[in-house]
Amino acid sequence: MNAIELAIFANRINNVCEEMGAVLRRAAFSPNIKDRLDYSCALFDQQGRIIAQAAHIPVHLGSMAFAMRDLVEAVQWQAGDMVVVNDPYLGGTHLPDVTLIAPVFSGSQLQGFVANRAHHVNIGATSPGSMPISSRLEDEGIVIAPSLLVRKGTLDQRLLSQLSDDRPVARGDFLAQLSANGVGAQRFEQLVSELSEVGFNDAVAGLHNYGNRLAQAELAKLPSGQYQFSDCMDDDGQGNTDVALQVCLTISEQGILADFTGTADQVAGNINCPLSVAAAAVFYCFRCLLPSYTPACAGVFDVIKLAAPEGCLVNAQRPAAVAAGNVETSMRLVDLVLGALAQALPEAIPAAAQGTMNNIAMGADGDQPWDYYETIAGGTGGHAQAAGLHCVQSHMTNTLNTPIESLESHFPVRIRRYQQRLASGGQGLHPGGDGLIREFEFLAPAQVTLLTERRRHQPWGLAGGGPGRCGENTLNGEPFGAKQQLSVQAGDRIAVATPGGGGWGTRE
Structure with a gap:
């Protein structure tokens, strides 16, 4: 297969992922999927190595790229099967992210897999929204080991009812995921049929080889050496504060090693994460250094290795709670790796972005x-070429905001303020981007959980730039903690003021 044919092949399989995402979005019931786009789609080869992904959510896709191989080896696949899983210690991220995987056969020969991962707002946790202030994995909801949701083309209605708790919205989201994989599998089969099994496998091998060569060539331009950086999480929600993060990047002719030795042990709270989530953050940082035409295949990531002591914060062991590890610790790991890379590439790396996803979950039981x-x-960091961006999702999340009209039409909530948080970005030659303020007024009693970071430690600047402002959470104007679960009454207001990004450089 020549270079032009390989480029066409790469675009065709990427388009399969894009079509899967379009089906999932349009068929989903929940605002979280259809409006916020909290989902991801990807294709994998026979060994479970990623070969294509849409431009969806980095923490989903990087973790799947890291862990899918072990997951698919544990199942005896048959045509028409579809497996559901959310176990963070078996290839998942956190329990709300539910993954559906379907094998693709050509005759009796397994050719690869299609998969999608979507965030479910109720997965049976101890609090509405399934993002609790937890200290055990079991408190965070139903733990789904790899299970056949579809066996030889027949949907297990009993399992679907258990997973969705017979809630129409949840059931609809699961059916949307099934449909997305169905479309992906059809397109995958068509491509194999067109190219032949041998032709398709040759194309996949060529893609991995090309991606590996390209990554090696580009990363070889990085200055060799060891680069260390330290940071810390604000707290774990269970009384532990200033939880240490440490990385040492070794860049050599052999490739990249990200060693997290020195990072704190796993904690009582839920900011722990499995190694697959740490891998997603590392892969993301180095992928940002590669050309835009780099294929999204496993060959690209073969040059990057991870080391982390078992039982540390970023290689947590069962039954550690992980709900915030996927969303908060992953963001801070990006800061950590970029902080180390800034020593090697001071003109290419931005200052810290907001360093949090500012998670808010809410809801109520009853009739x-x-x-x-x-x-x-929030804000992103300034860099050598320009100021940071205001009021955007960054790094490990690639979701949209929920439109106010959608939120207010679905739930007993009113948005009182949604505005730029002026002057929250760090000062500098190229200032950091501003965060925002989003204020919720509750029209009925509810339970609310916030999992946030950068409320105590500011996003750092670079090259003499100033730090971004910390975020702040308030209830009726009174500040409260970064990780908090509380009851609200009709008329209560919660405002989330998000951090700005760090500034870059000093003004003349």
């Missing part, structure tokens, strides 16, 4: 139960 979850945007 008309409801659940809602969202992440809230």
Whole structure:
């Protein structure tokens, strides 16, 4: 297969992922999927190595790229099967992210897999929105080991009812995921049929080889050496503060090693994460250094290795709670790796972005139960070429905001303020981007959980630039903690003021 044919092949399989995402979005019931786009789609080869992904959510896709191989080896696949899983210690991220995987056969020969991962706002946790202030994995909801949701083309209605708790919205989201994989598998089969099994496998091998060569060539331009950086998480929600993060990047002719030795042990709270989530953050940082035409295949990531002591914060062991590890610690790991890379590439790396997803989950039980979850945007860091961006989702999340009209039409909530948080970005030659303020007024009693970071430690600047402002959470104007679960009454207001990004450089 020549270079032009390989480029066409790469675009065709990427388009399969894009079509899967379009089906999932349009068929989903929940605002979290259809409006916020909290989902991801990807294709994998026979060994479970990623070969294509849409431009969806980095923390989903990087973790799947890291862990899918072990997951697919544990199942005896048959045509028409579809497996559901959310176990963070078996290839998942956190329990709300539910993954559906379908094999693709050509005759009796397994050719690869299609998969999608979507965030479910109710996965059976102890609090509405399934993002609790937890200390055990079991408190965070139903733990789904790899299970056949579809066996030889027949849907297990009993399992679907258990997973969705017979809630129409949840059931609809699961059916949307099934449909997305169905479309992906059809397109995959068509491509194999067109190219032949041998031709398709040759194309996949060529893609991995090309991606590996390209990554090696580009990363070889990085200055060799060891680069260390330290940071810390604000707290774990269970009384532990200033939880240490440490990385040492070794760049050599052999490739990249990200060693997290020195990072704190796993903690009582839920900011722990499995190694697959740490891998997603590392892969993301180095992928940002590669050309835009780099294929999204496993060959690209073969040059990057991870080391982390078992039982540390970023290689947590069962039954550690992980709900915030996927959303908060992953963001801070990006800061950590970029902080180390800034020593090697001072003109190419931006200052810290907001360093949090500002998670807010809410809902109520009763005659008309409801659940809602969202992440809230903030500022990105300034860099050598320009100022940071205002009020955007960054790094490990690639979701949209929920439109106010959608939120208010679905739930007993009113948005009182949604505005730029002026002067929250760090000062500098190229200032950091501003965060925002989003204020919720509750029209009925509800339970609310916030999982946030950068409320105590500011996003750092670079090259003499100033730090971004810390975020702040308030209830009726009174500040409260970064990680908090509380009851609200009709008329209460919660405002989330998100951090700005760090500034870059000093003004003349």
